Amino acid sequence: MSEETLHNPHLKKNPFTVPTGYFEQVEARWSGQDIRAVYGFGEAPPREDTETLPGKGRGRFIRLLKPQLQLAAGFVLLFGIGYLLLVMTGRNKEEQMPADELSVLNEWSYWGLDHRTVSDLVLDDFLEEDPSPDMTDLDVDELLDYMNYPGFDLANMDLNTNNK
Amino acid sequence: MNSDKELRAWCESGEYERAFEDIVHQYSQRLYWHIRKMVLVHDDADDILQNTLLKAWTGLPSFRWESRLFTWLYRIATNEVLTFLNKNKSLNEAPLEDRVDADPHLFSGDSLQKALQLAILKLPAKQRLVFNMRYFDEIRYEDMSRILGTSVGALKASYHHATAKVQETLKELLL
Numbered sequence: 001m002s003e004e005t006l007h008n009p010h011l012k013k014n015p016f017t018v019p020t021g022y023f024e025q026v027e028a029r030w031s032g033q034d035i036r037a038v039y040g041f042g043e044a045p046p047r048e049d050t051e052t053l054p055g056k057g058r059g060r061f062i063r064l065l066k067p068q069l070q071l072a073a074g075f076v077l078l079f080g081i082g083y084l085l086l087v088m089t090g091r092n093k094e095e096q097m098p099a100d101e102l103s104v105l106n107e108w109s110y111w112g113l114d115h116r117t118v119s120d121l122v123l124d125d126f127l128e129e130d131p132s133p134d135m136t137d138l139d140v141d142e143l144l145d146y147m148n149y150p151g152f153d154l155a156n157m158d159l160n161t162n163n164k
Numbered sequence: 165m166n167s168d169k170e171l172r173a174w175c176e177s178g179e180y181e182r183a184f185e186d187i188v189h190q191y192s193q194r195l196y197w198h199i200r201k202m203v204l205v206h207d208d209a210d211d212i213l214q215n216t217l218l219k220a221w222t223g224l225p226s227f228r229w230e231s232r233l234f235t236w237l238y239r240i241a242t243n244e245v246l247t248f249l250n251k252n253k254s255l256n257e258a259p260l261e262d263r264v265d266a267d268p269h270l271f272s273g274d275s276l277q278k279a280l281q282l283a284i285l286k287l288p289a290k291q292r293l294v295f296n297m298r299y300f301d302e303i304r305y306e307d308m309s310r311i312l313g314t315s316v317g318a319l320k321a322s323y324h325h326a327t328a329k330v331q332e333t334l335k336e337l338l339l
Contacts, residue, residue, distance in 0.1 A: 005334055006327060011280050012300060015273025016200055022210075023193055030188040030217060035181055039221055 172229045184221055191234065192217065194301075195241045201296045202245045202289075204281070206270050212248055216241040231310060238311040242293060249289050276338070283333035287326055294319055295326040 005011070174183035195216055200209035219240050227236060271278070284292055293312065297303045298319075305316045312319070 006299070006331060008276075011277060013273075013277070014197065014300070015271055015277040015281065016197075016204075016206075017270050017272045018196075018206060019270075023196070026192050026196070026213065026217075027185075027188055029214075030192075030221070031185045035184065035221065039218055 168229065168233050171233060175224060175227075180224055184224060187220065187233065187237070188217060191237050195237060198238065198297070198301065199241055199245055201300060202292065203248060204285075208248065212241070212244045215244050219244070232307075235307060235310045239313075242311060245293070246289060279334055279337040280330070282337060283330045286333050287329060291322055291326045291329075294322045295330065298323050299327075 171183045171186060174180070174186075192213065196209060196213050199212045199216070200206065203209050203212065216237070220237055223240075227233070273281070284295060287295060290312070294308065297308050297311075298305075303311075305319050308314075308319050309316045314322075
């Protein structure tokens with residue numbers, strides 16, 4: 001068996017045959033004006049630029065990975081939504097704080113108390129407990145904590161401190 | 165026999181039946197042999213040819229004539245062949261090697277030609293396609309590249325490997 005066997009022109013000849021008249025039958029099947037009626041027309045056209053070979057390279061790889069990719073995308077989406085919610089609620093919380101402070105101060109204003117009055121009251125109270133000079137620098141948070149102290153009643157305080 | 169230009173003109177003027185009759189006349193034999201060399205059995209080749217022609221007929225209105233008609237038709241036929249072979253494999257049908265003798269009256273080759281067919285059957289399906297298209301049909305690599313959607317370099321490498329394997333198998337078979 002020589003290396004040149006494949007160059008033998010005899011091997012290049014077609015070794016297969018077809019039944020007699022086969023190609024004439026094929027042509028007859030697809031000729032005439034009724035092929036549109038028999039075979040339909042313009043349905044599910046294979047497009048020249050999108051026709052791909054089955055199981056071909058990248059397409060096949062993507063098809064194999066598709067379920068995993070979909071799952072991963074689902075997780076990413078869920079984490080993304082969760083993270084967004086966390087960020088949004090965190091931001092709202094931060095924005096809520098000054099609003100809460102303002103609403104309390106507004107409430108005090110409603111009861112005829114100004115910031116200084118409350119501050120004085122609070123300071124007096126604290127000074128009774130601990131007359132440390134450091135306590136004079138109370139900030140708003142401490143004030144709020146104090147105002148939320150159980151039993152503290154703005155209405156009573158109003159009555160008690162009403163100038164009238 | 166009409167060129168792509170004339171066939172296109174017929175299609176654009178709505179004469180699809182006329183264009184398709186000419187397409188069948190021009191290409192059905194070439195398509196059939198392309199298919200037959202891959203599936204070996206005439207009945208299978210006939211079914212695949214009919215599917216190929218049906219897809220070509222239904223797709224003709226959307227064919228944009230940007231590629232050659234021959235390339236498009238071969239591409240459809242190749243798709244059909246590979247789909248058939250995959251289905252055949254998954255259905256555990258008899259291997260193609262056993263089918264060479266399925267219709268002996270339709271195989272007129274001698275023992276050397278039969279050995280060559282058996283050697284080709286040892287190749288993976290796509291390498292077999294490349295080998296058949298180049299060895300028997302002498303299709304240019306550039307055209308094969310358009311039909312199979314593979315680079316010319318990859319096709320040349322594939323053909324080179326296929327030839328070496330076929331030679332080797334032939335040696336074993338003819339010892």
